[in-house]
Amino acid sequence: LVFVCFPKSFIYDVKDVLKLFFMDEDIAEAVEEPPPGSRGVFLSGRYSEADGKPVFRIQLKGGEAPYFRDLPAEPKAGELLGYEMRKTLKNEIKRHVFDALSGYAGFEPPWGILTGIRPAKIVHERLAIGLTEDYILARLRDYYRIRPDKARLLYDVAQAEKKVLDRTEHGGISIYIGIPFCATRCVYCSFTSNPISKYAGLVGSYLEALRRDIVLTGRIIKDKGHRIQSVYIGGGTPTSIDAPDLRKLLLMVEENLDLGATEEYTLEAGRPDSLDKEKLKIIRDSRVSRISINPQTMNDETLKAIGRNHTSGDIVRAFGLARETGFDNINADLIAGLPGETPAMFEHTLQQVWNLHPEYNTDDRLEA
Numbered sequence: 001l002v003f004v005c006f007p008k009s010f011i012y013d014v015k016d017v018l019k020l021f022f023m024d025e026d027i028a029e030a031v032e033e034p035p036p037g038s039r040g041v042f043l044s045g046r047y048s049e050a051d052g053k054p055v056f057r058i059q060l061k062g063g064e065a066p067y068f069r070d071l072p073a074e075p076k077a078g079e080l081l082g083y084e085m086r087k088t089l090k091n092e093i094k095r096h097v098f099d100a101l102s103g104y105a106g107f108e109p110p111w112g113i114l115t116g117i118r119p120a121k122i123v124h125e126r127l128a129i130g131l132t133e134d135y136i137l138a139r140l141r142d143y144y145r146i147r148p149d150k151a152r153l154l155y156d157v158a159q160a161e162k163k164v165l166d167r168t169e170h171g172g173i174s175i176y177i178g179i180p181f182c183a184t185r186c187v188y189c190s191f192t193s194n195p196i197s198k199y200a201g202l203v204g205s206y207l208e209a210l211r212r213d214i215v216l217t218g219r220i221i222k223d224k225g226h227r228i229q230s231v232y233i234g235g236g237t238p239t240s241i242d243a244p245d246l247r248k249l250l251l252m253v254e255e256n257l258d259l260g261a262t263e264e265y266t267l268e269a270g271r272p273d274s275l276d277k278e279k280l281k282i283i284r285d286s287r288v289s290r291i292s293i294n295p296q297t298m299n300d301e302t303l304k305a306i307g308r309n310h311t312s313g314d315i316v317r318a319f320g321l322a323r324e325t326g327f328d329n330i331n332a333d334l335i336a337g338l339p340g341e342t343p344a345m346f347e348h349t350l351q352q353v354w355n356l357h358p359e360y361n362t363d364d365r366l367e368a
């Protein structure tokens with residue numbers, strides 16, 4: 001068993017790093033150290049004081065490689081850190097948790113402390129301020145603990161993306177709208193996503209808050225004379241909200257954002273267990289130009305293992321329903337490297353999805 005005790009504002013990130021090392025273990029949140037003699041690993045982080053100065057203390061107990069480190073912290077900052085300071089401390093915490101756990105487990109995951117999405121943005125931010133290739137590669141290796149071959153891959157991917165990004169016209173912008181609800185939570189999920197069965201009561205207030213953001217954003221875009229090149233409604237899974245709420249969401253986008261010159265407007269209809277004819281019809285009647293139905297894998301045992309409450313047959317049915325409703329632009333996301341999957345299983349997925357003739361395919365990779 002792995003016990004973890006961290007302030008609420010860091011627990012999510014720390015658990016992400018823990019999962020890199022203890023994918024199959026139970027990770028339990030603890031409020032205090034288990035009694036002496038307890039089995040398992042205990043990882044804690046808390047604000048404390050050393051030599052009269054405020055510190056953030058990280059400790060790992062259990063096994064052969066205990067770890068103890070005090071990081072400089074702001075006095076009494078607690079949960080109230082500013083965004084930049086919190087981001088810096090969060091990365092420092094992740095680095096030390098990573099070092100503690102790699103000492104304990106005897107291996108280092110190849111992507112270091114990176115657990116979320118869009119890792120190339122780290123490279124883009126540094127390229128934008130003129131840092132050199134050598135400096136960026138060294139930073140990826142030494143700070144983010146990324147293995148040299150992966151650091152090189154990340155840098156090369158960012159350079160390839162940059163060629164596309166540099167073509168974006170001046171004043172053209174893209175908008176992402178997040179709907180943080182899903183049918184169930186996938187085991188690898190690093191997004192803000194809440195099971196709709198438990199959180200349906202929050203959808204109304206979330207949409208109201210979103211309306212305020214969209215209205216304001218629409219006004220700013222208009223005042224500054226920007227052109228909206230693309231809109232992506234993702235999440236979460238936007239289609240996990242009920243049909244009247246989905247209609248409300250699409251209307252608020254169309255009423256407040258000028259989509260007159262928008263080249264692509266995508267709605268993620270990711271999980272087939274969130275789709276039905278009524279919702280597809282609502283989307284079809286809106287200005288959405290592309291939907292995304294995401295199998296991730298076409299192997300039923302994997303779907304079950306990763307916490308998705310549907311089968312590969314449901315994916316085929318959802319595609320059929322979408323085609324019947326008139327959609328001719330469908331994306332399908334796949335993930336290579338899901339737990340327990342072999343190359344032959346991925347090939348099976350590719351073949352099955354190929355048979356569905358999606359217009360786009362996104363291939364993500366999971367590596368641990």
Ligand code: SF4
Nearest residue numbers: 182185186189193236
């Ligand atoms: S469908 Fe996507 S957002 Fe929803 S739980 Fe799974 S990975 Fe997370």
